[in-house]
Amino acid sequence: MTQPPATKVLVIGYVWPEPRSSAASGHVMQILDTFLQQGWDITFSSPAGTGEHRADLTSLGIREVPIELNNSSFDTFVSELAPDIVLFDQFMMEEQFGWRVEKHCPDALRVLETSDLQSLRHARYQRLKERLKASDDANDFSELFAPALREEFEFMADTDLAKREIAALYRCDLNLMISEVEIELLVEQFKLPRNLLHWCPLMVDAPSAPSPAFEDRAHFLSIGNFRHAPNWDAVLWMKTMIWPLIRAQLPEAQLHIYGAYTPPKATALHNAAQGFHVMNWAEDALQVMSAARVCLAPLRFGAGIKGKIVDAMLCGTPNVTTPIGAEAMHREQPWPGAVTQTAREFADCAVRLYKDKDLWMSAQSHGQILLAERYQPSIHGPALIEKLLYCQQHLAQLRRDNFTGSMLRHHHHKSTQYMAQWIEAKNRH
Structure with missing residues (x-):
């Protein structure tokens, strides 16, 4: 036959x-x-x-x-x-x-x-630009994060x-x-x-091998293609508002920012003295994600669901993000880290996750459950x-x-x- x-x-x-x-x-x-x-x-x-x-x-x-x-x-x-x-x-x-x-x-x-x-992404971008023109408050963008359909x-x-x-x-x-x-x-x-x-x-399949332990990890990480406008905007918000708040609590903290197609305007933000490192493209995104202790994704606009956050869960790396970053990703499941609305709240949650091993491990386990239940x-x-x-x-x-x-x-x-x-x-x- x-x-x-x-x-x-x-x-x-x-x-x-x-x-x-x-x-x-x-x-x-x-x-x-x-x-x-x-x-x-x-x-x-x-x-x-x-x-x-x-x-x-x-x-x-x-x-x-x-x-x-x-x-x-x-x-x-x-x-x-x-x-x-x-x-x-x-x-x-x-x-x-x-x-x-x-x-x-x-x-x-x-x-x-x-x-x-x-x-949807474009309309949210326009709203963000209007908000930035209307106010010089770079801390609180909560009115952008959860509008009704x-x-x-x-x-x-x-x-x-x-x-x-x-x-x-x-x-x-x-x-x-x-x-x-x-x-x-x-x-x-x-x-x-x-x-x-x-x-x-x-x-994505949940990883079979255990990821590096809390003690074996160091630094904060942010990752994303620089040609994607939400990623570039997130870097700017980190540089101007969030990262100084984190460094005030953790003076030795280091942030490594990876992304394909790094433009000169991003490279110009690199400042080793401030612990703000623009690292260009990562040959192996999962490897650098696994080495980091906390992933930062301060997205002020966007749509869809976020690959960087799925990668963080795959690597057992807790993350801090906004309601835009978490949208459509977890339903009623606990978030593998923290979802925040202001720069101050973002920085405080990032520092807590970085320092508190029990909180960190709990967030990591939430990520493993989420992968198994929603992304198989x-x-x-x-x-x-x-x-x-x-x-x-x-x-x-x-x-x-x-x-x-x-x-x-x-x-x-x-x-x-x-x-x-x-x-x-x-x-x-």
Whole structure:
């Protein structure tokens, strides 16, 4: 009896994955690994240039095919590949290539990996900037941290970014959401059908080996890709407000800040005399995280869930963060460290965790429980495959039920097609 052909998956990436540089790329790699475990045939394409920390996909058995924006060569490529599933990595890729996929592979399941809700992150950034202009108080940002979903909707609803992003969600057959808070926002406020959204958080196995003990660790650590605006803002808040408060209580304290693509403006903050060390990129993020005693993540805005905090739990490193950092990560479970609203509270909690071994060990155990209960690949991987197969089997009905999506595809794809063809013709002359 002949085996049925393997499911063909085309992933169209906003960038080539760099899992050691960003949580978004790490999540893409976790999804790819889930597909590989099914024996699926995977092709990864991107119009982006190659970054210096990119993953070697070919070594995993994944084909790499560069593609171009506004170029009909993609039409030939996708027609010949004839994928069963097309996964768009970030909504901009659906905007660019969605109409071509629909035209040449109409029966392919179209899936969007959102990474985080970018329009939510952008709206929160605008609110932070307004708050910084209105007040020079760098201590208390609590009014930014826990608005009701209705307030979030009202900040987002008039923005171009929200209209673009949520239209892309409607146009796809399924959207992978990393945050349950974002699912509730989309369903309750933007009125998206819940069956268009699938919760797929970061998927990591709890470590089997014990992590270094309290006594064998030293220093505070902060980590994050500097190209990601929330990370740069967190560094600025630490430098100007939080770190001086920590040093006042722990005069010998040292903070090591790691991040890919460190810009000169970040390097300029390095000050060894203040114990404020900007360390550039970490070759092994888990190794430096395991050596630190406490992870600091003072995020004043952002969306999704935080890879740096999952890494801290993996390494048994308690963390101090804000409600933005903790959002959608723990539900009712105790937090593996502290969630704080002001710079003063942040510094006090960081110092307490650093000095109190019992408190530190309790926080570490909370992280291990949280990993096991919310981030297991053995739970989320099969759930993702089951959902994809269900959508494939019921595709015609799902599309019929999603009339808003088909209407948006009809109008958007026509206009995008004509614009792309005009750009391509212009580029030939």
